[in-house]
Amino acid sequence: PIGSPGGTVLMDAKRLNLLKSNIRIGTWNVNSMFDLSKAHNVALEMTRLDIKIMGISDTRWIGSGQSTVQDKVIYFSGNNNSRHEYGVAVMIDEALKHTVKNFIPLSPRVMLIQLEAYCGTLNIIQVYAPTKDKPDEEVEEMYKDIQNILKVTKNQDVTIVMGDLNAKIGAGQNDEWVGKYGLGERNERGDRLYEFCQENSMVITNTLFQHHKRRLYTWTSPKHKPSCIIRNQIDFILIKQRYRNAVTNVKTYPGAGVPSDHRLLVAKVKVRLKRLKKSVQPPRIEPKLLRNIEIKGDVFQAINENLKKLKDTSHTHEINPNQIWKNIKTAILEPCKKYLQKPKQQKRK
Incomplete structure (x- = not known):
């Protein structure tokens, strides 16, 4: 066939x-x-x-x-x-x-x-x-x-x-x-x-x-x-x-x-049909990791640093409201992805 x-x-x-x-x-x-x-x-x-x-x-x-x-x-x-x-x-x-x-x-x-x-x-x-x-x-x-x-x-x-x-x-x-x-x-x-x-x-x-x-x-x-x-x-x-x-x-x-x-x-x-391959989902953010004091400190520090950079650049660049929102979203999400995602487990052979 x-x-x-x-x-x-x-x-x-x-x-x-x-x-x-x-x-x-x-x-x-x-x-x-x-x-x-x-x-x-x-x-x-x-x-x-x-x-x-x-x-x-x-x-x-x-x-x-x-x-x-x-x-x-x-x-x-x-x-x-x-x-x-x-x-x-x-x-x-x-x-x-x-x-x-x-x-x-x-x-x-x-x-x-x-x-x-x-x-x-x-x-x-x-x-x-x-x-x-x-x-x-x-x-x-x-x-x-x-x-x-x-x-x-x-x-x-x-x-x-x-x-x-x-x-x-x-x-x-x-x-x-x-x-x-x-x-x-x-x-x-x-x-x-x-x-x-x-x-x-x-x-x-x-x-x-x-x-x-x-x-x-x-x-x-x-x-x-x-x-x-x-x-x-x-x-x-x-x-x-x-x-x-x-x-x-x-x-x-x-x-x-x-x-x-x-x-x-x-x-x-x-004719032989087959299922579509599932799209690869990114690792989820795990809020419970914030219970760890050290991780919580790293996340908050990184977010504050990112937001401070945005505040400093906003005085020198005219940015529309949509772009401001995108920048704030990125400033918060990047540290969360870095510190609050579990590493992908390797499949057993």
């Missing part, structure tokens, strides 16, 4: 689950999560299908930020006005929250979440493309946003772009960017998606695997009926071409508890 380290490591079950090489990553247009009960149902579907990372399109949430839904953490990016439209999000299993290193809510149509992996960084870019009734200018604006957010990533990263692209890539193609298991006929926005894949060396993974058509289509038209079947493949999971072999399967699932005209699209990806 990508970034798999050698050697045998003993770890608890939760940590082992966190680092296992095969994780399931999904994307789903849920047709609004304005009703918060729908977010809970999405979390339940994640648990049921063992999905660790879920991209969500068309949330219709306002603003951007982070929240908790059951045992999941959700990062979301929506409109900054009061209009409940568009919106994207990424919901992750709580066990992965310590792997998240960055979150960029760029727009109501594009967001990035970066997770720490053994290979470097796993970039998840969740998108929601304009529907076919929207002007081409809006489509180009979305692709411009994706290009801008890709600048944050590195070539060696595992980068995934996924979501409702509202494009038909079509069947029969078989090259570096598109497999032969697409559906239907390509349209103009499918051409634009193909151009994007070429420009960024990305492959459309849900065209690579042979499945029954019911596992390939991602959207059902409201006009669909047994006598007139209208189903299309318009949601996609893209990955950098260099990592295409890391994706071992992609297919759709019907969402039992989430009413939507889209199906849940899930990829199985070989």
Whole structure:
């Protein structure tokens, strides 16, 4: 798997689950999560299908930020006005929250979440493309946003772009960017998606695997009926071409508890995530050390000397109030750090 380290490591079950090489990553247009009960149902579907990372399109949430839904953490990016439209999000299993290193809510149509992996960084870019009734200018604006957010990533990263692209890539193609298991006929926005894949060396993974058509289509038209079947493949999971072999399967699932005209699209990806390293905390100041008369005298003497120096220099230099406060703070803290911090204990070998 990508970034798999050698050697045998003993770890608890939760940590082992966190680092296992095969994780399931999904994307789903849920047709609004304005009703918060729908977010809970999405979390339940994640648990049921063992999905660790879920991209969500068309949330219709306002603003951007982070929240908790059951045992999941959700990062979301929506409109900054009061209009409940568009919106994207990424919901992750709580066990992965310590792997998240960055979150960029760029727009109501594009967001990035970066997770720490053994290979470097796993970039998840969740998108929601304009529907076919929207002007081409809006489509180009979305692709411009994706290009801008890709600048944050590195070539060696595992980068995934996924979501409702509202494009038909079509069947029969078989090259570096598109497999032969697409559906239907390509349209103009499918051409634009193909151009994007070429420009960024990305492959459309849900065209690579042979499945029954019911596992390939991602959207059902409201006009669909047994006598007139209208189903299309318009949601996609893209990955950098260099990592295409890391994706071992992609297919759709019907969402039992989430009413939507889209199906849940899930990829199985070989990538090992890891926790972020904890930042090194400086030694704490121990006030109880002032009980030692000798240490207490040294601290007070050093503070008084520092404050006297500040008083002497204040007559000759004009200093703003903020700088005065910083100087006083430093004058007091430096002696405390010098005399009231316990020395770091050496780890036993």
